[in-house]
Amino acid sequence: MNDETKIKLQAYLDGELSRRDARGISELLTTDNEAQSLLGELQMVKSALHGNELELKLPETREFFWSKIQREIERSVKEEPTRVPAFAWWKPAYVRYVGGMAAACALLMISFIAFNNEGPRKFVPGEIEGNGEMGSITYHSNADGMTVVYLFDREPGKVVDSEPN
Amino acid sequence: MSNSRISFAGPLAWLGCFLLMTSFGASKLAAADPRLEVQLVWGTNDDSSPDPKHKPLEASLVKKLGMFKWKNYFTVNRKDVLLALNAAQKIQLSPQCEIEIKHLGSQRYEINVFGQKKHVKKITEKITRQDSLTIAGDDKNDCAWIILIREI
Numbered sequence: 001m002n003d004e005t006k007i008k009l010q011a012y013l014d015g016e017l018s019r020r021d022a023r024g025i026s027e028l029l030t031t032d033n034e035a036q037s038l039l040g041e042l043q044m045v046k047s048a049l050h051g052n053e054l055e056l057k058l059p060e061t062r063e064f065f066w067s068k069i070q071r072e073i074e075r076s077v078k079e080e081p082t083r084v085p086a087f088a089w090w091k092p093a094y095v096r097y098v099g100g101m102a103a104a105c106a107l108l109m110i111s112f113i114a115f116n117n118e119g120p121r122k123f124v125p126g127e128i129e130g131n132g133e134m135g136s137i138t139y140h141s142n143a144d145g146m147t148v149v150y151l152f153d154r155e156p157g158k159v160v161d162s163e164p165n
Numbered sequence: 166m167s168n169s170r171i172s173f174a175g176p177l178a179w180l181g182c183f184l185l186m187t188s189f190g191a192s193k194l195a196a197a198d199p200r201l202e203v204q205l206v207w208g209t210n211d212d213s214s215p216d217p218k219h220k221p222l223e224a225s226l227v228k229k230l231g232m233f234k235w236k237n238y239f240t241v242n243r244k245d246v247l248l249a250l251n252a253a254q255k256i257q258l259s260p261q262c263e264i265e266i267k268h269l270g271s272q273r274y275e276i277n278v279f280g281q282k283k284h285v286k287k288i289t290e291k292i293t294r295q296d297s298l299t300i301a302g303d304d305k306n307d308c309a310w311i312i313l314i315r316e317i
Contacts, residue, residue, distance in 0.1 A: 147296060
């Protein structure tokens with residue numbers, strides 16, 4: 001006899017089976033000795049429990065007992081921390097302050113750009129003065145960020161001696 | 166009461182902006198005296214400098230001098246100078262080469278170049294962190310002297 005049949009036997013004893021299943025179990029009991037003995041045991045246990053179970057009496061009425069449980073459940077629900085939305089602190093009046101600060105930041109950025117202009121620079125050649133013996137060529141490279149003044153002697157073969165030694 | 170406080174928020178913010186901008190601008194205008202780096206460089210096609218004490222010029226500056234024909238560049242002397250406004254300062258770069266720099270304001274400088282104690286040229290030019298000044302000339306044996314001036 002398998003477990004399912006055993007459970008059905010118990011349900012049969014408690015009167016919980018459908019008519020069809022109950023009929024099947026009745027037929028089984030007429031032929032199966034094991035089923036008969038199990039049913040006998042179950043009946044015995046049932047009757048023993050039914051006759052000897054202690055009756056527990058509540059110190060209060062049934063309604064009051066359950067209402068206490070209900071109140072306890074409600075209290076524990078209330079004590080759970082409520083979730084506060086991330087922007088709960090925001091107030092429409094803050095728009096003025098935030099707007100002012102945003103304007104300040106924007107102006108600060110503009111002034112920073114204005115004072116630190118790294119864009120293309122217009123080269124304005126400087127002045128070169130000197131004696132007539134020396135000529136000069138001025139060259140400006142925007143890419144290298146460099147102005148070169150190259151000095152040369154107007155007299156061929158003569159050099160400006162700045163030898164390092 | 167709260168209404169009057171809110172009505173001041175806008176003007177206060179603008180006042181803050183104004184103070185920030187003016188303080189920022191003032192700090193820029195009242196910048197410290199400029200510090201310049203002056204280098205005398207020897208340009209040559211030889212592999213080494215005539216003076217073993219000379220060090221090869223830093224690569225970034227060599228790259229900048231790519232317009233010149235010389236293959237190698239050596240730092241003969243290097244000096245940092247702090248220039249007060251309208252104060253001229255003489256800088257001896259080698260026994261033969263001397264310059265006098267004067268800060269004219271607005272990042273403009275007057276540079277007098279001397280070769281063997283003789284005045285060669287007066288150059289007035291703007292020098293900024295972005296734009297350096299290079300003064301160069303031919304020398305003996307197909308070499309060149311180069312004075313690099315940049316703000317640091």
